[in-house]
Amino acid sequence: MSDYHGRFAPTPSGPLHFGSLVAALASFLDARRAGGVWRLRIEDVDPPRCPAGAADTILRQLDAFGLHWDGPVTWQHDRHEAYAAALERLKAPGLAYPCSCSRRQWRDHRIYPGWCRDGVCDPGKPVAWRLRSDLGLRPVVWQDRLFGEQSFDPAELGDVVLRRKDNFWAYQLAVVVDDAEQGISDVVRGFDLLDNTPWQRQLQHALGYPEPRYLHLPLIIGEDGQKLSKQNLATALPEQDEAVRPLLHAALVALDQAPPRALATAPVAEQLRWAIDHWEIARLSAEAHREADAATS
Template sequence: MPPLMYIGRFAPSPTGLLHFGSLVAAVGSWLCARHAGGQWLVRVEDIDPPREVAGSAQAILAALASFGLQADGPVVYQSQRIQAYEAAFASLKARRVAFPCWCSRADLALRGGMHRDGICVAAPDPDRPPAWRVRTPDRDIAFDDALQGPQRQHLRDEAGDFVIRRVEGFFAYQLACVVDDAWQGVTEVVRGSDLLDSTARQIWLQEELGLPTPRYVHLPLALDGDGRKLSKSDQAHPVDPLDPLPALRQALAFLGVPPSLRAATPAALLAHALAAFEPQKMPHCSARSAA
């Protein structure tokens, strides 16, 4: 059998404009895919309408294009994939891996803030819909991150019975992410290390749903002057798609790639960076950003 083609992806949430931290993740995933001679896909994770900012999906896609980051295929929108999540959800329910939960925040506070043991302590309430959780096993999930090294998480104690469908009916990130990574054939997930804690849950869901497990690479985070992660929720300054070269050079330097000062276009700068790129030389630790 020939080896699988490398398929990577960048999966932004449309909750604001593209900021420097997201640009680092996009560039890092693009470099890894191109270095491997593979494909780079873009998926818009728009399944949380209360947090979505109108027009931000289109603005993010336009910004990626201005930075020379072109996807190898049509953009996938998770809002158009609900039937696939319904099918995965039905499978988990049929095998009693998923269960309804009416626990309030006060109920969870009495249990140390985390739901465990697959038992909802609140009485079923016919007047309000439940959240749906999964019964996590009493076991360790171990994996090797290509950049952060060996990882291990005890699922029951550290993740607990996590939500896969919210009270409002929206599917949670953990379930939608694993369903779509498998459907798109993603072989390596390159993303920020703020999502490292999600990986054990996703590997376990992949096992439960009979889905393949990709490799994982968790990039260092770009921090602000106070040492906090740059994020749209903290009103991080968006990058300027009308003047892409300064932010693109900074993102490459952040990833340990020596950028060319002579490159006059994003395409030329990315081509120069790709020729010099060595994945194993990317930094491991998060750092303050000059952006």
């Protein structure tokens, strides 16, 4: 077993679709090819977006495609104390601050202007907690495994929310804390999250966490030119074996792994064995978007 620790971390706002499959499969193959561990984390930190039963559907879908994870599933709804402790550590040096401003108030600005940095503007209103992006690590530079060197100034992206006004935890803090506590060494995910990485690297630095390697994947685009997503009502992945086999093959094609055509009708386990043996990052094309075949979207 290597020291590689990967993960797939879906939000259970609905069932997985073909774009989700491509991301999960790439993460799975990268971990298995390295002889490493592959974890599953359900990112249900935003309960209003997570309908009942959606997480169970995701677990069944992953199982149907043979993407079996190591160890127990981690659920973010169980992680309140860990996130609260991290936020307290950010408050102490002034890297996190309370903010009463609403999006409507700053809608004419490209990013949040930082009005509450030196004190809450409306003390009687509920507050969110934001990250002082101007005080942390700047610039943030890292080597993406597909897209090469990336350099961002987080201050140009704004002060991201860490805890919302409704007291739900925000994605950026939760994902950083969970990746660190699970010992995640490699993050494989979609290109749409590439510009989230600067805030996450800034948080990792501020909290003294290790910095994982990142591999961002081209997004799968549907016939309408939009990213395949639950919000865009992308077709849910099937759970029946006869429908799973060709879609798994299509996902390997979308990942530029050039699977033999005959493999499309092979059992899931056989396709995955071939894919693990032949997984190569070098085959991936460094393009931000890729069109899905009509049959997969």
